[in-house]
Amino acid sequence: MFADHTAEILYLGEAKRLANRSQRLAILARDGAGCSCPGCTKPITLSEINHAEKDWADGGYTDVNAMAADCPQHNRAVGPKPGQWTTSGVTDGPDTGRAAWTLNTDGHPTRTAPAPPRVNRKLPTRRNPRSAPTQQRDE
Numbered sequence: 001m002f003a004d005h006t007a008e009i010l011y012l013g014e015a016k017r018l019a020n021r022s023q024r025l026a027i028l029a030r031d032g033a034g035c036s037c038p039g040c041t042k043p044i045t046l047s048e049i050n051h052a053e054k055d056w057a058d059g060g061y062t063d064v065n066a067m068a069a070d071c072p073q074h075n076r077a078v079g080p081k082p083g084q085w086t087t088s089g090v091t092d093g094p095d096t097g098r099a100a101w102t103l104n105t106d107g108h109p110t111r112t113a114p115a116p117p118r119v120n121r122k123l124p125t126r127r128n129p130r131s132a133p134t135q136q137r138d139e
Helices: 021-031 072-076
Strands: 048-051 067-070 085-089 099-103
Antiparallel strands (some): 048 067
């Protein structure tokens, strides 16, 4: 998505933990004006930048394509336990580069089926400037 970016540094690797200003602006352009969790409408001004692919403490990178904006409530809801969310980057289709959220199940195949990944479609994005929550479902 950001192959033709400017000289601004969008890929920090493991050198820094927190997103810089250029990364925040790029994430705003990619994901929209708020939290990336499906159904959340909290604005980006109340959001934190989350390491969506892999947490920084676990060796994740502070690269624009590995992060997403999350409100504090949803940032704290990400984790490995049942009932928490796992985030990842969408790698193909119209949502390439955006954060996908998957609700963790208990892993037992007869009790609960794995939840499908979902993307927030409640907020306008550069690709979808006039998001219409009544016409589009979270996926």
